[in-house]
Amino acid sequence: MREFKILTVVLFFTALIYWGVEPFAHSQMHPHVAPADFDFAKGDIAYAKEVIHKAQTDQATAEESLKKLQQSLSERLKIEEAQKAVDSSKKVLAIAQEELVKITSFWKELEPARQMKGSATKGAETFMSAGCIGCHGVKSQGMAAPMDNASASVAFGVVPPDLSNAGLLYDKSYLIALIKEPTRALKVEHKFNETKPHPMIAFFGLGGDINQEIADIVAYLQSIAPKELDAKQTFEDACQRCHDIKYDKVLSNSNQDALKAYMGTTPPDLSMMIRAKSKDYLSTFINNPQKQLAGTSMPRVGLTEVSQNKVVAYMEKVGDRKKAERDDLGYKLIAYMALFTLLAYLWKVKIWRKVH
Ligand code: HEC
Ligand code: HEC
Numbered sequence: 046m047r048e049f050k051i052l053t054v055v056l057f058f059t060a061l062i063y064w065g066v067e068p069f070a071h072s073q074m075h076p077h078v079a080p081a082d083f084d085f086a087k088g089d090i091a092y093a094k095e096v097i098h099k100a101q102t103d104q105a106t107a108e109e110s111l112k113k114l115q116q117s118l119s120e121r122l123k124i125e126e127a128q129k130a131v132d133s134s135k136k137v138l139a140i141a142q143e144e145l146v147k148i149t150s151f152w153k154e155l156e157p158a159r160q161m162k163g164s165a166t167k168g169a170e171t172f173m174s175a176g177c178i179g180c181h182g183v184k185s186q187g188m189a190a191p192m193d194n195a196s197a198s199v200a201f202g203v204v205p206p207d208l209s210n211a212g213l214l215y216d217k218s219y220l221i222a223l224i225k226e227p228t229r230a231l232k233v234e235h236k237f238n239e240t241k242p243h244p245m246i247a248f249f250g251l252g253g254d255i256n257q258e259i260a261d262i263v264a265y266l267q268s269i270a271p272k273e274l275d276a277k278q279t280f281e282d283a284c285q286r287c288h289d290i291k292y293d294k295v296l297s298n299s300n301q302d303a304l305k306a307y308m309g310t311t312p313p314d315l316s317m318m319i320r321a322k323s324k325d326y327l328s329t330f331i332n333n334p335q336k337q338l339a340g341t342s343m344p345r346v347g348l349t350e351v352s353q354n355k356v357v358a359y360m361e362k363v364g365d366r367k368k369a370e371r372d373d374l375g376y377k378l379i380a381y382m383a384l385f386t387l388l389a390y391l392w393k394v395k396i397w398r399k400v401h
Contacts, residue, residue: 048390075325081332083350085218085230086152086159092333093145100138107134151222151229158221158256168265171258175224175248177208185209186269198300201244202307204286212263212270214282219347220263224248225255231344232335236309244307274352276359283346283356284315292316293363308342319357319364327357 079095082088111127114120172178180197182190184207190197197204211220222230227245228237237243250258274282281295287304289296291314297304305311319327329336331353334343348356361368 075337078329078336081329081350081353083216083332085216085222085347086155088333089148089152090145092336093141093148095336097138097141097145100134100141104131104134104138107131148229151226155218155221155225155256155259158225158260159218161257161260163257163260163262163264165261165264165268168261168263168268171251171261172265174251175258175262176246177262180205180245182207183209183269185271194298195300198303202303203244203299205245206282206286208266210270210274210278210282212265212267213272213274214270214279214349214352215347216349217263217267220266221259223347224259224262230347232333233342233344235340236342274355276355276362279348279352279355280359283348283352287312287343289314290316290360290363310342312343315360315364317364319360324357324361327360328353331356 079088079091082091107127107130111124111131114124114127178188179191180201182188184190186209190205190207192200194204215223219230223245224247226247228234228243228247231243231245233243248259248262249255277293277295280290285295285297286299287297287308293316297312301311322330326337330338331346331348333345334341335345
């Protein structure tokens with residue numbers, strides 16, 4: 046019986062560490078963020094609310110510490126600073142509230158386009174007139190990129206991706222938003238504005254119903270896209286214009302100096318990133334980098350859930366080759382330990398039988 050008591054205590058503490066301490070430590074290192082939302086409208090609105098909530102909490106904290114300072118005589122000198130913190134927290138909150146209004150009306154305006162069934166045949170014409178091929182190639186349709194990589198890097202800061210696979214890779218709602226207002230869809234409003242415009246020009250319509258025109262362009266992109274892409278190709282299409290995966294000899298096709306000037310920093314090599322940041326982090330980061338790294342210059346990449354999982358799977362394959370082997374070995378090891386625990390117990394019972 047004593048053994049069982051000891052076992053219970055050991056199990057209790059193991060469980061406490063596994064389900065209690067470890068998740069708590071993890072949540073402190075990586076603050077909890079809402080999971081990726083592949084309904085981009087809902088996700089954006091929820092995120093705007095999350096930012097407001099955080100701003101409100103920050104304001105309350107700032108006001109609280111101001112109040113404390115005002116009550117104590119010795120801390121008078123710090124009051125001015127605390128007052129500034131309160132003022133700036135109010136500004137942050139006001140901006141966050143404004144953003145919620147803007148993002149809500151942005152998606153509301155696009156609702157008709159999201160509901161419409163676009164026509165791929167009409168979309169082919171609209172696509173040609175919309176000017177997309179002034180910057181992007183569509184190799185599968187025999188349209189080469191209008192500039193070589195070096196000139197494109199200088200012109201845009203980054204090589205605009207080929208659009209042959211865009212209809213498969215990117216979510217429909219996301220594409221609609223991107224065509225209408227790239228800065229907003231890519232979540233880089235903090236970096237680009239009217240005086241410093243984003244290199245991808247917004248589509249202003251050809252004179253007809255703009256919602257219909259956008260829906261047609263997206264239907265066209267979907268109609269020319271392949272049915273499937275493997276994990277590596279998905280990564281190359283979605284991330285390679287900025288990131289290297291040197292361990293798999295994948296190198297960014299953009300000029301590195303131009304890219305650094307455009308992004309403000311050189312995008313890191315992603316060979317081992319899966320280990321540094323975990324699968325969990327990546328799954329929310331790609332869908333909305335601002336959630337994890339507020340203010341980052343990396344644009345959102347609006348992949349569908351399937352494509353995003355492929356990108357992560359590819360990064361796992363390169364960065365953590367032994368994972369499958371490790372998982373498999375883990376089960377075998379546990380089975381081995383269990384078996385030997387049983388044998389040790391039986392042996393003990395046998396030896397002590399005469400004494401008891
Ligand atoms: C003036 C040049 C220009 C025009 C016109 C343009 N784009 Fe782009 N596009 C870019 C650049 C540059 C990028 C890469 C931006 C970045 O990664 O920061 C891009 C990125 C994209 C992406 C990838 C988005 C992502 O999430 O990674 C898609 C899809 C796309 N464009 C589609 C289109 C479509 C469709 C049109 C026509 C309606 C179009 N573009 C018109 C320059 C352009
Ligand atoms: C237009 C360029 C661009 C594209 C496209 C892009 N990234 Fe990035 N990425 C960046 C930049 C710049 C940084 C550095 C951000 C920073 O330090 O704020 C970055 C950082 C990262 C990080 C590190 C985040 C961290 O917490 O330090 C990861 C992971 C990442 N990118 C993954 C991806 C994946 C996966 C894709 C494709 C789905 C992708 N990126 C597409 C520019 C890009």
